[in-house]
Amino acid sequence: MKSSDGGLLFARTMDWHTFAPAPLTLARGYAWQTAYNHKSVKNLYAVLGIGRNFPDSHADISDGVNEFGLAAQKLTFSNHSEYSETANNFKLQLAPFEFVMWLLGNCRSVAEVIEKVNDVQLMTDEFSLMKYGRNDLHFAVTDSTGRMVSIEPRDKKLIVIENRIGVVTNAPSFEREIAKLEPYLDFTNSSNSLNGISTGNFSGKPVFPGGFTPTSRFIRATVLKERAITPENEHQNVIETWHILNAVTVPKSDGRSDTYTIYRSAVELKSKTLYFQRYEDFAITSYRFPDETIR
Numbered sequence: 001m002k003s004s005d006g007g008l009l010f011a012r013t014m015d016w017h018t019f020a021p022a023p024l025t026l027a028r029g030y031a032w033q034t035a036y037n038h039k040s041v042k043n044l045y046a047v048l049g050i051g052r053n054f055p056d057s058h059a060d061i062s063d064g065v066n067e068f069g070l071a072a073q074k075l076t077f078s079n080h081s082e083y084s085e086t087a088n089n090f091k092l093q094l095a096p097f098e099f100v101m102w103l104l105g106n107c108r109s110v111a112e113v114i115e116k117v118n119d120v121q122l123m124t125d126e127f128s129l130m131k132y133g134r135n136d137l138h139f140a141v142t143d144s145t146g147r148m149v150s151i152e153p154r155d156k157k158l159i160v161i162e163n164r165i166g167v168v169t170n171a172p173s174f175e176r177e178i179a180k181l182e183p184y185l186d187f188t189n190s191s192n193s194l195n196g197i198s199t200g201n202f203s204g205k206p207v208f209p210g211g212f213t214p215t216s217r218f219i220r221a222t223v224l225k226e227r228a229i230t231p232e233n234e235h236q237n238v239i240e241t242w243h244i245l246n247a248v249t250v251p252k253s254d255g256r257s258d259t260y261t262i263y264r265s266a267v268e269l270k271s272k273t274l275y276f277q278r279y280e281d282f283a284i285t286s287y288r289f290p291d292e293t294i295r
Contacts, residue, residue, distance in 0.1 A: 001166075001241045002146065002194045003231040010071045010142050011241045011266035011275075012063055014050070015170075015250050021050050021263050023276055023285075024059055027293040028067075030105060032058035035095040035130040036123045037087070043105025046293040048274050050265050051101075057130070061101040065267035065274065067294050068108040069144040072100045073168075077138040077152070078214065080172035084121045084156045091121045095128070096135035096153070103141065110147045117151065117158050140168045144269040150174045165197060167222045171214035180215055184208060184223055194230045202227070212256070217248040234268050238275055241266060242284065252279075 001009045014021065026047040033040055035057065049064015063073040074097070087093050094102060099122060107113045125131050140163070142148040148163040152174065161174050171177050181187075184205055185198040192200065208223045209216040224244045231237035242264070249261045266275040274287040 001225065001228070001231065001237055001244075003233055003237040004194060005233050006270060007231075007234045007237055008142070008144060008146055008269045009234070009237045009241050009266050010065075010073070010140075010269065011245060011264070012073050012075070012140075013245055013249055013261045014062060014263050014265065015076070015259055015261050017259055019052065019262060021052065021062070021278065023274060023287050024049055024051050024053065024061065024064075025287075025290060025293045026059055026061075026101070026105065030059075032101075034093060035098060035132050036093040036125070036128045038129050039092065041092070041102065041105075043101075045105055045108070046289060047101065047104040048267075048272065048287065048289050048293075049100075049104065050263065050274070050276060059101060060097055061104065063100065063265055063267070064104055065269060065272055066104040066108075067272065067289060069269040069272060070104060070107055070109055070113070070141070071143065071267045071269055072103045072139060072141045074100045074137045074139050075168060076170040077136045078170050078172050079136050081122075081134075081136040081138070081153045082155055083124045083153055085124050085126050087123065087127070088121055091119055093121050093123045095125070095130075095132045096122045096137045097132065099137070099139060103139075109143045110141055110145070110149055113141055113151075114149070114160055117160060120158065121156075122153050122158065138168075142269070165222060166195065167218060167225060169214040169218040169221070171218065177215060177218050181219060181222055184219055185226065193226070195225055195228065197222075198226055200226075212250050221248050234271060234273070237268070238266065238284065242277075
């Protein structure tokens with residue numbers, strides 16, 4: 001969501017089984033070893049995000065922003081991820097869950113992500129030194145220019161897809177999800193709205209779907225974002241975005257699944273501020289880089 005003062009907010013719901021997420025800051029030069037073959041990596045840039053610290057391993061960042069305003073998220077990919085089994089000696093092998101931390105620690109912009117993404121292989125754990133199971137993930141990346149891409153692991157490659165919708169969900173094939181929007185929106189390249197992708201004419205269009213399937217939530221979030229007011233500043237942007245997240249937040253349920261929205265988060269790319277709200281919390285808490293992390 002863009003604000004009229006030039007700000008940009010990149011928000012998400014984290015829908016998964018119960019775990020304990022926490023804000024994390026990783027300083028420039030944060031050193032870690034890959035799960036696949038224990039190769040040493042030293043991050044170039046400071047990172048602020050949400051995730052976990054594993055006592056016997058390294059930080060696991062689910063979403064966040066770096067000191068240059070590059071932001072990334074990992075999202076479930078509904079059992080459609082296609083990872084490599086055989087290592088290419090000219091590439092860096094990563095477990096899928098490590099990819100966001102590597103992106104944020106080593107790239108300054110979406111353009112640089114696209115330049116470097118072919119230097120990386122996401123691996124199954126068939127021949128890995130540490131067993132990490134199957135992580136069916138795809139990724140969303142944006143920067144302060146407003147350019148957003150989706151990265152999908154298909155046919156053992158990382159496929160970069162330009163995302164002009166500004167919304168992504170857990171369903172496989174981003175192109176297929178866009179096609180499902182056509183009954184609800186008249187797409188245009190000349191929207192009068194800062195966050196718009198349509199003509200703004202909703203006359204005769206169907207009401208967006210309910211339910212918690214990835215497609216239903218994708219349509220709902222896109223239409224609500226399209227019809228939202230244009231926030232004037234960062235504070236208003238957080239408020240408007242959180243109300244849109246309310247419409248796609250998954251509550252705990254005895255009968256549906258044991259997955260739910262563990263937390264909601266957002267990063268503002270201009271101010272590099274992180275906003276975070278656990279399922280159990282009423283308040284949204286904000287964080288910024290401590291001075292010592294970027295020295």
